[in-house]
Every structure is written in C-alpha cells, then in structure tokens.
Amino acid sequence: MYNQFRHIGEAKVKPSNILSFIFISFFKISLFVIGGGFAMMPVIEDVFCNKNKLLKKEEILDMIAITQIIPGLTAINAAIFVGHKLAGIKGSVFAVLGVVLPSLIIASIAAALFSFGEFNNPHITQALSCVRACVASLFCVIAYRIGKNVLNSAFNYVVITLFLIALFLGMPPVMVPLISIPTGIIYTLIIKLLRPKDIL
C-alpha cells in the first residue's frame, strides 16, 4: 500500500526499510536541528529531496503550504506529510514518533530532575531572568517578520487593533483563533463576490 521505490536515480532506501529510514531521519532531525519547525524545513528538503530523492521539489512546497494551513505544530505536520507521502499512514506514524521521541525522553528527564519554578540559587535565578528577556526579544523579532507580511492593508490594521484592544480589556486569548479564521474567510468571500475576477 505504500509507495514503492519512489526515487529518480540513486537511493539507499528500499521499500523494506522505508519505515525505519523515516523514523531515524526524523529522530535525528528533531534531536539536532535547532529552531523549531521552520528550521527543520530545509533539512527535510535536504534529506528527503536532495540526498535521497524520495520527494520532488514541488512536494516540499506542498509540505510548506500544508503546515501553514492546517493547525498544529509545524514540525509535527511536516513529519506527518512526509511520512504519508512515502508510506501512507504507517509512514506518518513512524515520522511523528521520530520527531516526538527526543522531546519526550529529554523533557521527561528534565521534569523529573528539576522543577522549573523558583530556584534557590541566585545565579541561576538571574540567568533565567536574562533568558526570559531573550525570549521576549525573540518574540519581537518573530512579530517583526510576520508583521511585514500582515501589516499591509487597512483591513488588517483594523482587525489587529480591534483584537489588541479586546485583549487589553480582558478577552481570553482563545477567542483570537476562533474569531480570526471566520473573519478571514468571510472577508475573502465578500471580496470575491464584489470583484470576482481577483480570486478564483
């Protein structure tokens, strides 16, 4: 049922070991790639498209599109996509296991050994306080990068401002995705109805 021998040219991967290849590849990617789902994309392309020719370039682009549309963690969705393309449901399960296992093991050990609450050591406390400042700056950079794509129309400015005011006044953040998705769909539908030539 899974795709056999999907390669053009050389590949060290045969149908019999595709599942273990998927698992080990994603295990290594999850363990060594720093920076989360987005940083994993080029590595996935390198391993599965360039080096082993199991996926075509356009399938990599499809993977990127899917991770933006489907909710859920980028790394998880990317792994599911690749695993599914190569070996169906079994492939996606093995891929996800590969991505998640390093986290499960290491984070569980960390949770067992430490509590992340107050530390008695003033040096560690200061270090962590600085780390939190760094994370704040990281979010600023991410906001800047997303902002470049998003702060480009009056409608977006208005919606974002309204959301921020609502959050200020105490709206629970869970409402943000619940409202923004229908808003985007309705807006696009209205544009389509008013100017049908712009959108398919």
Added chain:
Amino acid sequence: MNYFILFFTFAKFSLLSFGGGYVVIPLLYETFVNDLKILSHIEFGNLISISQVLPGPTSINTSTYIGYTQNGIFGSIVSALGFIIPSLILTSIAVSILKKYEDSWFIQGFLKGARLCAFVMILYSIPLFFNMSVISNAVSIKDIFSMFAKKTFILPDNFSFNILEFFIFILCFVLIKKGISATKAIILSAVIGCGVSLFKYYIL
C-alpha cells in the same frame, strides 16, 4: 489532572494553533497559569525558555513537562498524544485533497485569518515575557492590561526596571534579527546573567 482532561486540553491547543507553536503560548498561559493555576507566572516563563533550548519542538517539550508533573511518564505521553492525534487526522486528510482546493477562496481566506491570528498571538506574548524579565513586579498581565483600561497607573511597591535584562533584550533582538539562532542567543543570555551574578557576588 486526569488523563482525559490532559489529552483534550492539549488536543484543543493543537486545533487552535494556526500559525505554529508560538501561537499556543498565550493559550498555555491562560490555561495553566490563570485558570488551573498549575504553574506560577515565573515557572511558565522558565518552562518556555528551557523548552526552546531542549531538542525537539518547543510545545512538545512544554507539554511533556506539564504532563510529567501532573501524571508522571504516562502523563507526558498523553500530553504529546494530545498534540499529535488531531494533526495526524487533519493532515492525513489534507494531504489528499489540498492540491484540488489550494487556490480556492476558502483556503485563501483561511490563510489570511491564520496569519492575523499568529501575529496577534505573538504580540500578546511579548509583554508577557517582558513583564517577567525587564520589568519585574508581581503584577500579572491582566492587571497591566486593566491598568491601561482603567487609566490608573499606580505601580505596585515591588516594581523594578532591570537594567541587565533590558540590555539582554536589546542585545538579543539585534543578534536574532541578524540571524543568530534563538537557542544560541538564549544560552548566551544565560551565561551573561550567571556571569554578572557571580561577579556581583564574589567581586563586589
């Protein structure tokens, strides 16, 4: 927390995370710090920060920690499953049908909403972490927002503006924007923070 609640809480986060793992952070804060009061304000900040440094997706590390502290190793597995299973179902369906509908107005509208959501959620996270580092006081994020709403700017007694953290904030902003990976920046901040603290303790 019982296993079902653990699973469905993380499944809910997975279904709402339009735009990736960072979008989940305000939701995690809302649920575990404000509603369930399982984590303190500072513990949450430390948890997210350390999850960035550990290998693997940040949210999986975070959910593993929360699951473990609640229900041991099975708790961490159930939490991870909460994130994974909705994605498995949705993405497997999407793989087959996405090509057909990729350019449809519905998907384009969906993407537009997802981008707005991601941006707003990241903006919301910034004061959250700013408040537990550059500015330190016991005031929660809601109190800050309601201070703005009610126009009363009386600061609590233990409010302080921390110069070192502000320096780190500016430094890391410049470094990360230039391209330094987040993990390296975090480790650098930890080293600087620890170093300054040791310096103050032993030399001054």
